Amino acid sequence: MKKKDSPQQIKQIAIIIAAVITVAMPFIFQREKPTGKWKAGDPVLVIVSPHIAVIRDEFEQGFSKWHENKYGTPVKVDWRAIGGTTEIMRYISGEYISAYRAYRKRNGLPWPEGAASATIAKRPPEDPILLEVWENFREHDDAEEYGIMIDLFFGGGTYDHSSAERQGFTVAPWNEEEIPAGLLANDDGTSMFPESLGGEVWRTPVFYSAVLSGFGICSNPDRLEELGIEKTPTSWNDLTDPRYFGQIGVTDPTKSGSIAKAFEMIIHSxxxxxxxxxxxxxxxxxxxEEKIAESKLPSGQMPEAVPQEYQKDVEDGWMRGIHLVQLIGANARYFTDGAGKVSxxxxxxxxxxxxxxxFYSRVQAEVTRVGDKTRLDYITPLGGSSMSGDPISLLRGAPNPVVSRRFIEFVLSEDGQKLWNYRPGTPGGPMKSALRRLPIRRDFYPDPEHESVQIRAEQHSQYTADMLLDPAVDAYHLANSFKYQQRWTAAHFAFFRQLIRAMCMDSSMELGQAWKAIIDNGGPENNAEAMELLRRLPDKPLPVNWRNASAITSDHDTMDYMREWVIFFRESYKEAARSASSCREN
Incomplete structure (x- = not known):
């Protein structure tokens, strides 16, 4: 007898179907773009991407020209601009489940209870029936069997591309021996694409970072003067200053994987x-950290060589980071869906x-500059951010895998890397717009130890929009100045997104009112009880702390605990406001 899906599975499937319908609407009504020399019968590449339109346009034109010169035909790119990485991951999850389910039905294979979740699970299921479903999904990479009619996933953070790899959505574009000659190293063998730097993974056999990003603080000097703030903010803690109340622009981390990464960096720092x-x-x-990694003990357990006090300080620092994020949220003017809106x-x-x-701030600073006067300052806090990659990945069952691999090759090649930071109109530069992104190729940055790299970097500097030789901009210098310890925060990425939404967004009115009452009553130092109430964290479904963060998101229903969290924070903030107000009245 065929088992029925559980209520929980039905709810998940309903959410996925609703998401698919929502994101499909723009494709139904999209208008055709001019295609230049492209004609019917020439290659078409379908790419899903969170990149902004100007990046998509420049890479489409650049790749089409490169492909025509090398292979004889231009290429048309059909961009699927669904939204941020969160929306993209929801969409491709639903599409792969639907496609794989149809494949199994066509081939007379069973679709047991729990198959939808098992198909895209990041780890092999223990149940042997579901394990077969999981393994079978990853055995095939042929559009004739199943796929989602999209070739590439271009842009977004390493977290989402790593998740896509573990969920079986993406595949390695090449075997080790098939990687195009000269792509990952220059003629003298110097690596152009490190696997990792500063603790951040930049490439795996499946995904390749195409460009680098850092995170920081943008500020308006005129507005700071009006607020009586003499010092430009240079650290994350500066954003908790009560004078910034209602003045901080923030992006919703549940909509932007990049901004979620920025919040992780705040907590990590x-x-x-x-x-x-x-x-x-x-x-x-x-x-x-090396000893902990070697021991392979369960999370939180220390080998003999590591003092327990060390782990306690990691956990206390993590909690300090959570409270820092909370106060930045208390000063927020808004939480927007678009990461570019803030700058x-x-x-x-x-x-x-x-x-x-x-890069959003660098572009905006350039656009709004009048002579030597700037309306926007930007700084990456010293020791406050790693340099993380925006990768590109080949999707399982890509309709055009050959041209897809060529696109990846172009993006990683010197020709593709020039588009990220060359000035418009320069040799090999973008056609219309300076993208102001940091290329990942090593030979765009100074390296006195390797003469060939140093010479090439100096040649590139004649044409780049940013002075990549400057240590303040040099991505490799910045990456080496920050040591990312994945154990501290990486496993909590999804947890941070949900906590910040409940703690700072869905309870924003109550948080703002509580913080304002504390400010009006002399600030945090004069409101110990109110600050303690403000900083309370939920104890359901488990107490919120470093040890429980991963288990909360992996073992409990998101909608259930988010509902409880929002209620908890709203009530805590109301109590904090009453405490501060009563102190003022007394």
């Missing part, structure tokens, strides 16, 4: 600062400062 303040040295930190609003004075991705 507090872990590091807390360890240093408690007397642990850089050498000790690296040594302990625009700050430059126009609609917000005094904001959390920004580096």
């Amino acid at each position: 507090e872990c590091y600062k807390h360890l240093i303040e408690n007397g642990w040295t850089e050498e000790q930190i690296n040594h302990f 625009v609003d700050v430059s126009s004075g609609d917000a005094a400062a904001g959390i920004s991705i580096d």
